Amino acid sequence: MPVTLQFLKTQTLIAVSKSAASAIHLLLTFLICDFILTGETASSTMMQAAQYEIGGPEKLSVGQVAIPSLREREVLIRVHATAINRAETLQRQGKYPPVPGESEILGLEAAGVVEKLGPGASKWKIGDRVMALLPGGGNAEFVAAFEDHLIPVPITLPFTQAAAIPEVWLTAYQLLHFVGKLKVGEKVLIHAGASGVGTAAVQLVKQAQAQPYVTAGSKEKIQFAEELGAIKGFNYKEGDFAAKVLKATNGDGVDLILDCVGASHWEQNIESLKAEGRWVLYGSLGGVNVEGPILGKILRKRISLIGSTLKARSTQYKTELISAFSDHAMPLFANGTYRPIIYTIFLSLHHLPEAHRTMEANQNTGKIVLKVSESKEEL
Ligand SMILES: NC(=O)c1ccc[n+]([C@@H]2O[C@H](COP(=O)([O-])OP(=O)(O)OC[C@H]3O[C@@H](n4cnc5c(N)ncnc54)[C@H](OP(=O)(O)O)[C@@H]3O)[C@@H](O)[C@H]2O)c1
Known part of the structure; x- marks a missing residue:
């Protein structure tokens, strides 16, 4: 497909409201960036990678750095696509430091092809299609990954979709099954139901023969989550959601809450839960400081907060x-039961500032993906 068509298909940045002249200027700018990024690397030891200084999205850039060397049981992946996460926007702001001893380059996930095997690596061969959960480094042309932290990518799944899976699907799977101990038939309230983690969680709950409910901040996001399988969605911006959760569950409440919001929802969370319900806290988008009798309310209902x-x-x-x-x-990904939900695909790492801005403005439903290396795959 010609690059121009791919560009339009990904709906990245050509806003219809812009004048024709500025749209053409934008298009040329990004095509030049994409050409630069997807051309041959300058040398076999250097690669293009995201760089940042502490601050706003304008502090993100793309520069030349050394291709990572491989430690015991690591493989080198030639990255075709990567995706962004809240943790990276926090890292850029200086609020969430990189894991000590790991790459300081942004990027917790990537999909691509195995390029090279490190010492002792035996699970993969050169040319394998893989996606990786990473401690960092994914926003780059190459990344080193521990061989046990790779997942094979079926030929039916484009890299731009595979890159949207590791961080949010593994998080949702972990929260539901490893931490939340979800059982068949249980009711689960998923906050930010149209987010990356939320859209994965809705599908996983449904597949586990349990019942997903969501909250979200707009009618469009609620509608999207309901089309994906949520039984009912509640707009938390339109007043208390707890009474609506109770009404929708015949007064029972839910067994489990997946909560990435925290402080601003604490009281309604407790009201929404059944006695002995489980409240799994995995983010703090609504703050961390709680005022009020939270402990008494947890105690009376024998709630587990994890x-x-x-x-x-x-x-x-x-x-x-x-x-x-x-x-x-x-x-289930291979047969189409599970779908990574993708809001947009940017054509190169040069679009990282726009990608971060989109996420921080809460615009996305599902994941924001960036294409990295030249790939003949359809977007
Ligand atoms: N602990 C872990 O292991 C782990 C792993 C991955 C992600 N996380 C966390 O999980 C959360 C979701 O990640 P994601 O990548 O799925 O995010 P995402 O796709 O960027 O979606 C986050 C959504 O949360 C909602 N939101 C933002 N501020 C809010 C507030 N103050 N109150 C209520 N809702 C708010 C917004 O949707 P609305 O328009 O609906 O408000 C926003 O679009 C993030 O906080 C992230 O840091 C934690």
Whole structure:
């Protein structure tokens, strides 16, 4: 497909409201950027990678850095596509430092082809199509990844879709099954139901024969989550959601809450839960400081409040999670039961500032993906 058509198909930045002249200028600018990025690397030891200084999205840029060297049981991946995550926007702001000893380049996930095997690596061969959960480094032309943290990418799944899977699907799978101990028939309330994690969670809950409910901040996002399988969605910006959750569940409440919001939802979370319900906290988009009788309310309902992070988990934990997720989910991606939900695909790393701005403005439903290397695959 000609580059211009690919560009338009991804709906990146040609806003219909712009004048023809500025649209043509934008198009030429990005095509030049894409050509520069997808051309041959300057030398066999250097690569293009995202760089940043602490601050706003304008502090993101693309520069030349050394291709990572490989440690024990690592493989080098030639990245075709990567995706962005809230943790990276926080890292850019100086609020979430890189994991000590790991790449300081942004990027918790990538999909591409195995380029080289490091010492002791034996699970993959050169040319294998893989996606990776990374401690960092994914927003680059090459990334080093631990061999147990890769998942094979079926030939039917384009890299631009595979790159949207590792971080949010593994998070949602972990929260539901490893942490939240979800059981058949249970009711689950998923906050940010149209987010990357939320859209994965809705599909996983449905597949587990449990019942997903969501909150989101717009009628369009709620409608999207309901079309994906949520039984009912509630707009948290239109007043208390707890009374609506209780009404929708015949007064029972839910068994489990996946909560990336935190402080601003605490009281309604407790009201929405059944006695002995589980409240899994995995983000704090609505703040961390709580005022009020939270402990008394947790005590009276015998609620379990469990915090969870993925990035900081041990290598062994991630290996077990990835293995369980791959066995469960990859056949379902291959046959189309599971769908990575993608809001937009930017054509190169040069669009990172726009990608971060889009996420920080809460515009996305599902994932924001960036194409990295030249690939003949359809977007
Ligand atoms: N602990 C972990 O292991 C882990 C792993 C991955 C992600 N996370 C966290 O999970 C969250 C979701 O990640 P994601 O990549 O799926 O995010 P995302 O796609 O960027 O979606 C986040 C959505 O949250 C909603 N939101 C933002 N601020 C809010 C607020 N103050 N109150 C209520 N809703 C708010 C917005 O949707 P609306 O328009 O609906 O408000 C926003 O689009 C993030 O906080 C992220 O840091 C945690």
